[in-house]
Amino acid sequence: MTLPRWSWVLAAAAAVAALALAGGAGDGRRGPVLTVFAAASLTEAFEELGARYRGGHPDVAVRFNFAGSHQLAAQLEHGARADVFASADLRWMERVARLGLAAGTPSVFARNRLVVIAPAEGSAAVHTPEDLARPGLRLVLPAEAVPAGSYGRRVLRALAEAPAAVGGYERRVLANVVSEEESVRGVVAKVLLGEADAGLVYRSDVTPAVAARLRVIEIPPSANAVASYPIAALAASGHPDAARAFVELVHGAEGRAILRRHGLMPVPDTP
Amino acid sequence: MRDAGHRLLIGLGLAGLFLLLGLPLGAVVTRVPPAALLARMGDPALLEALRLSLVTSACATALVVALGLPVAYLLATRSFPGKRLLEVLIDLPMVLPPTVAGLALLLAFGRAGIAGRALAVAGITIPFTTIAVVLAQAFIAAPFFISAARAGLGAVDVRYLDAAATLRATPGRTLLTVMLPLAFPSMLAGAAMTWARALGEFGATITFAGNLPGVTQTMPLAVYVALQRDLDAAVAMSVLLLALAVGVLLSIRLSPTWLGLLDRARDRRP
Numbered sequence: 001m002t003l004p005r006w007s008w009v010l011a012a013a014a015a016v017a018a019l020a021l022a023g024g025a026g027d028g029r030r031g032p033v034l035t036v037f038a039a040a041s042l043t044e045a046f047e048e049l050g051a052r053y054r055g056g057h058p059d060v061a062v063r064f065n066f067a068g069s070h071q072l073a074a075q076l077e078h079g080a081r082a083d084v085f086a087s088a089d090l091r092w093m094e095r096v097a098r099l100g101l102a103a104g105t106p107s108v109f110a111r112n113r114l115v116v117i118a119p120a121e122g123s124a125a126v127h128t129p130e131d132l133a134r135p136g137l138r139l140v141l142p143a144e145a146v147p148a149g150s151y152g153r154r155v156l157r158a159l160a161e162a163p164a165a166v167g168g169y170e171r172r173v174l175a176n177v178v179s180e181e182e183s184v185r186g187v188v189a190k191v192l193l194g195e196a197d198a199g200l201v202y203r204s205d206v207t208p209a210v211a212a213r214l215r216v217i218e219i220p221p222s223a224n225a226v227a228s229y230p231i232a233a234l235a236a237s238g239h240p241d242a243a244r245a246f247v248e249l250v251h252g253a254e255g256r257a258i259l260r261r262h263g264l265m266p267v268p269d270t271p
Numbered sequence: 272m273r274d275a276g277h278r279l280l281i282g283l284g285l286a287g288l289f290l291l292l293g294l295p296l297g298a299v300v301t302r303v304p305p306a307a308l309l310a311r312m313g314d315p316a317l318l319e320a321l322r323l324s325l326v327t328s329a330c331a332t333a334l335v336v337a338l339g340l341p342v343a344y345l346l347a348t349r350s351f352p353g354k355r356l357l358e359v360l361i362d363l364p365m366v367l368p369p370t371v372a373g374l375a376l377l378l379a380f381g382r383a384g385i386a387g388r389a390l391a392v393a394g395i396t397i398p399f400t401t402i403a404v405v406l407a408q409a410f411i412a413a414p415f416f417i418s419a420a421r422a423g424l425g426a427v428d429v430r431y432l433d434a435a436a437t438l439r440a441t442p443g444r445t446l447l448t449v450m451l452p453l454a455f456p457s458m459l460a461g462a463a464m465t466w467a468r469a470l471g472e473f474g475a476t477i478t479f480a481g482n483l484p485g486v487t488q489t490m491p492l493a494v495y496v497a498l499q500r501d502l503d504a505a506v507a508m509s510v511l512l513l514a515l516a517v518g519v520l521l522s523i524r525l526s527p528t529w530l531g532l533l534d535r536a537r538d539r540r541p
Binding site for chain 1: 377378381382383398399477478480481482483484487488492495496497498499500
């Protein structure tokens with residue numbers, strides 16, 4: 001080992017510089033940073049809500065972490081710091097609340113319904129939910145382990161029990177499944193690319209960016225399973241007032257309008 | 272004094288690497304008690320995913336060796352215009368995020384893809400089939416075999432090749448009787464790395480082949496789906512996957528030793 005002495009000085013300088021950079025990242029702000037953990041299906045709606053929030057609280061920076069509700073719950077459970085948690089599923093919010101991580105009682109702010117999607121161009125095979133049973137159709141569902149997947153299977157069962165249903169509907173639909181995607185966004189991608197003839201997703205997944213390239217086929221309300229989205233400020237928040245203000249915005253008239261625009265059903269409006 | 276510094280540096284490196292690699296792997300292995308782990312090994316869903324993983328990764332390795340060996344030979348023995356470009360092209364799958372690789376495969380071989388449309392006319396559809404899994408794995412894992420085989424073939428001493436040439440051996444004969452046997456250990460190591468990478472492939476598979484139990488749901492996909500419902504099931508699968516990988520990688524590390532022993536035994540024969 002004959003490293004020249006200056007190499008140590010250089011290494012030390014590099015280490016100091018790296019630390020300074022790491023410490024300085026995100027420090028070009030004046031006020032607090034509000035960290036919101038939100039389900040992936042809320043991405044577009046919450047980004048708009050975040051912009052609106054900044055309009056009313058110019059001193060607060062809003063930062064989002066969008067992922068599957070189960071992943072967010074696991075991150076919170078293992079010590080991730082956040083101020084607000086919005087889940088696509090009551091189960092994961094209940095888990096977070098049971099661990100004492102929520103400040104106060106979580107409240108449901110929106111609901112979501114499932115729809116059938118098909119490519120806007122090309123194959124015109126699917127016009128009604130009944131068409132999903134047509135032999136040879138390539139259908140993509142969310143995996144049963146993700147909330148949309150278990151809702152989806154409940155919808156198929158309900159459709160099979162409808163008086164007008166064709167015989168063996170559920171079995172015939174499931175025989176058409178070519179893939180069980182790990183997220184609803186995966187289903188949207190497969191249908192957008194034309195690889196699948198139809199898919200089952202949340203209404204809110206038909207975002208403005210993709211709406212023109214997709215055909216939406218509604219499922220009758222009697223057979224539709226409804227997902228509930230709860231939100232809560234978190235106990236570990238360093239800015240409880242800012243966190244509460246965000247939750248209030250989501251529940252408020254302005255927030256409801258934004259949610260509705262993104263295909264969600266804000267709660268006070270839902271029957 | 273310098274020696275102490277030397278040892279300190281090595282010690283720090285070892286400790287840091289242990290924290291980074293050893294600790295997380297150890298945490299996965301020890302998360303579920305061995306008895307509970309064994310009880311889960313008989314789960315039909317796990318066995319189905321395991322069978323599919325073994326079959327597809329073996330097919331992908333065979334495909335990579337069959338297509339990659341001629342290219343490795345070309346790169347090791349010839350120089351030609353565009354050689355550097357070809358090398359970069361072959362290395363690209365290692366850099367590309369696997370999800371993008373899956374999308375690229377869809378855009379090429381999907382129903383609406385460039386080659387996919389022609390295939391569809393012939394009645395062949397690739398996405399959502401087991402073949403798509405093999406293609407995704409081969410795409411991602413090919414560079415490992417090609418670069419190892421190329422290095423192995425390139426390292427063969429030119430004097431042996433000259434000797435073969437003086438004995439009027441054709442290039443094909445030289446390849447078969449001189450180059451391939453000498454480069455065999457590196458090719459074996461490369462093939463094993465390709466197999467291991469194919470076994471762990473996730474992103475390209477789920478994008479290109481989708482996720483259907485028994486058809487395209489390999490072990491990594493099954494682990495990801497299980498993670499959303501049953502943590503211990505996901506851990507059990509991961510441990511099995513790790514054990515397989517350790518088995519294969521360890522046997523490669525040991526193989527030069529026994530290959531060497533084999534050669535020596537052969538040399539001793541009259």
